[in-house]
Amino acid sequence: MTSRYKITIAYDGTRFAGFQSQPKQRTVQSVLEQALNKMSKFDEYITIFGSGRTDSGVHALGQVAHFDFPHDMPADAMLRGLNSMLPLDIEIVDCQIVPQTFHARYEAHAKRYMYRVSRSWFIDPFKRFYTGHYKYPLDIERIKQAMGDVVGTHDFSSFVASGSQTKSHVRTIYEATVREDQANNEVIFEFCGNGFLYNQVRIMVATLLEIGNKRRPVHDFLRLYGVKDRNQARETAPASGLYLKEVYYGQQAQQLEKKGHLQN
Amino acid sequence: MTSRYKITIAYDGTRFAGFQSQPKQRTVQSVLEQALNKMSKFDEYITIFGSGRTDSGVHALGQVAHFDFPHDMPADAMLRGLNSMLPLDIEIVDCQIVPQTFHARYEAHAKRYMYRVSRSWFIDPFKRFYTGHYKYPLDIERIKQAMGDVVGTHDFSSFVASGSQTKSHVRTIYEATVREDQANNEVIFEFCGNGFLYNQVRIMVATLLEIGNKRRPVHDFLRLYGVKDRNQARETAPASGLYLKEVYYGQQAQQLEKKGHLQN
Structure with missing residues (x-):
């Protein structure tokens, strides 16, 4: 009896070379597959399908993945079994048995990311792996105004790293918030x-x-959508501040889409 | 012109084999002395005197140390200079030039420690190096009552690790608090x-x-002071939850002592 499991995963990305398996690297996927294949004691190799990659150093509070397991095992036994075999920088926080039609990547219709920026004048020894860092003055009201330009459907060509092989750079952002x-x-x-x-x-x-530091006009996003030029956006905030917080499926995702359409 | 400097240091203890220098180990003292001796470019080796040791994995928010530096250098230049040479898991947060009579260890008349306990049912990947962990039920009111027995002057022989070479185990605790x-x-x-x-x-x-978990009577500290037997206290919470928060000198320490005497 093969069942499909959906797992929600938290991990400290510091010591992982990202999510996806790579030769000779410690990745989230390879560590998970190692634990899982030890549990299954089966000839057939079990592969894990994540909702998408995260880069080296990027964290997750709610990454989602699925896999097929060739033995009968209740979801909570799977959760406890996996956690007992996993290292301490990765933790399964939820596990459910789902229909065979569920797919962690193809059915992931929305995602939520968080980015933490430390404001101390020095790089806090306790935050160096867990936040970005900006010591210059920030006018939060300016950032809030700019966040209004982020929401909606836009061509984000100015905001994509050169390595991307995606054809369309049009994406919809349903919500964008900033708080102190x-x-x-x-x-x-x-x-x-x-x-x-x-x-x-x-x-x-x-x-x-x-x-926020007044080095760009408040509504510079509108200009950047137009120019479609990565060199105009210049900087990339460090991986250490980024957290994949939630991946949305089914009804939850539909509600976000509806909300997004209303805002456009 | 030799001046004496008092520095306040924060460090993430995870990757240090404690404060004190040890052969072939990465310690806070050896990393600090390395940076300092590079700065001085002087034949005479500069030694750092800490307020006391911290163990491997124990953190500091306000460890204090002193050293003598054989060149004229303003305190803020020393702070910036040292920080520019130190790795990211250690940070000088304050620097002052003090009289030659100041001694970080001999004049440290009081210290404040913090201990963080994570209450999640799993070991949180983001806290494994920064908290202890207790997943069983806790009655905080019972702990608060027990904390009343901790304050005051007691013989702490039941609470000292076997490695200790101190003669007297009598110490005074001025304040003991717990909060959720x-x-x-x-x-x-x-x-x-x-x-x-x-x-x-x-x-x-x-x-x-x-x-707090009702495995011991509320006032078990009173019994433990009497028996003076380390085996009765049994467990040791992990180093990862412990932070040296502040070291008190001069007037500040005197005020705490006064308060302590009033409470006894």
Whole structure:
């Protein structure tokens, strides 16, 4: 009896060379597959399908993946079994048995990313792997205004890293928020959209920080959508501040889409 | 012109084999001395004197040390110079030129430690190096009652690790508090006292958690002071949750002592 499992995964990306398997690298996928194949004791190799890649150093609070397991095992036994075999920088936080039609990548209709920026004058030893860092003055009201230009359907060609092989750079962002976390001296961005290009969030955050520091006009995003030129956006915020927070499927995703269409 | 500098240091203890220099180990002291001696370009080796040791994996938000530097250099230039040469898991957060009579260890009359305990049902990948972990039920009111027994002058022989070579185990604790950090799902202990024995805070925290979980009577500390037997306190909470938060000198320390005497 083969069943399909959907797992939600949190990981500290610091010591992983990203999500996707690569020869001789420690990746999230390879560590998960190693644990899973040890559990299955089966000839057939079990492959894990993630909702998408995350880069080296990028974290996840709610990455989603699926796999087929060739033995009967209740979802909570799978969760406990996997966690007992996984290293401490990766944790399965939810596990469900799903229909064979579920696919973690093809059915991922929306994603939410968070980006944490530390505001201290020095690089805090406790945050160096867990935040980006910006020590210059920031006018949060300017950033909030600019975030209004981020929401909606746009051509994000100016915000895609050169390595991208995607044909269309048009994506829809349903929600874009920024808030100050005074207690931790951080600025926290969140973006929820139907898909994100390679490095898109990190390039957008770097541009938003420049707007907050008055190095760019408030509505520079509108100009950048038009020019479709990666060199105009310049900087990329470091991987350490980026968290894949949630992946949306089915009804949840549809509600976001509906909301997005209403806003456009 | 030799001047004496007092520095306040924050460090992430994860990748250090403790504070004190040891052959072939990466320690806070050796990393600091390396940077400092590179800066001085002088034949005479500059030694750093810390307020006391911290163990491998223990963190600091406000460790204090002093050293003598054989060149004229303003305090803020020293701070910036050192930070530019130090790795990212250590940071000088304050630097002052002090009288030659100042000594970071001999004049440290009180210290404050914090201990963070994560309460999640799994070991959070983002906290494994930065908190202890307790997944069983806790009655915080019981812990608060027990903390009342911690304050004051006691013989802490039941709470000292076997490696200790100190003669007297009598110490005074001026303040002992516990609070719940709901947002982060943590319980946070703080202890301020005139000195702490080897592993004392970590053994006390482990005992307090057992009281909170009703595995020990609320006032078990009173019994433990009497028996003076390390085996009765058993567990030691992990180094990862412990932070040296502040070291008190001069007037500040005197005020704490006064307060302590009033409470006894």
